[in-house]
Amino acid sequence: MSIVTTLIRPGRAALLQYVAALQGGWSPANVAGDAVARAHLSAIERDADAFLDSLHDPEAQGAPIMLPDGSSVKRLPAYTRWIWDGEFCGAIHLRWQVGTDELPAHVLGHIGYAVVPGKRGQGVATRALGLLLPEARAVGLRHVELTTDPENVASQRVIIANGGVLMGGFRKEAAYGVDETVRFRIDL
Numbered sequence: 001m002s003i004v005t006t007l008i009r010p011g012r013a014a015l016l017q018y019v020a021a022l023q024g025g026w027s028p029a030n031v032a033g034d035a036v037a038r039a040h041l042s043a044i045e046r047d048a049d050a051f052l053d054s055l056h057d058p059e060a061q062g063a064p065i066m067l068p069d070g071s072s073v074k075r076l077p078a079y080t081r082w083i084w085d086g087e088f089c090g091a092i093h094l095r096w097q098v099g100t101d102e103l104p105a106h107v108l109g110h111i112g113y114a115v116v117p118g119k120r121g122q123g124v125a126t127r128a129l130g131l132l133l134p135e136a137r138a139v140g141l142r143h144v145e146l147t148t149d150p151e152n153v154a155s156q157r158v159i160i161a162n163g164g165v166l167m168g169g170f171r172k173e174a175a176y177g178v179d180e181t182v183r184f185r186i187d188l
Helices: 012-023 033-054 124-138 153-161
Strands: 006-008 078-084 088-095 111-115 143-148 165-171 180-187
Touching (some): 006 124, 012 033, 012 088, 078 124, 088 124, 111 124, 111 143, 124 153, 143 153
Antiparallel strands (some): 006 078, 088 111, 165 180
């Protein structure tokens, strides 16, 4: 029997597993992960329904985004899907600008994802990215860009398995610490 990976809109039915993953040290963000996990736990404690609603913002109605250096920028249309196989596996995020495939320099890619440790190495991220690509096309994107650290070979394999082509390396914006990273592109 094969395991079926799906993407679900974050909701109450899976919230306890999401909280358990956060409390166990996992983060849905690869940048400033610990701070994001703490902020999510705090937001869930204050108002779980408002937190869940904040993860689906295709009209960019939410508050500005805080960058790792403390500066803030206008929110882009975006939403999160939880990766699910009968259990919580991780999160995948889509963000875009209406009417263009381009992103502001402070946005490291259209798609970001993070898989919980117990589900890594099982193809979960590869399947999740493949499931999200039609959704990216549905919001009007003709291609998506994803970035990863040069040493994150597992993430690079996920992107390449979904048609990603290496576009080259670059330095991240100062808000992210100007580390080197690599950019991939997937045509939709």
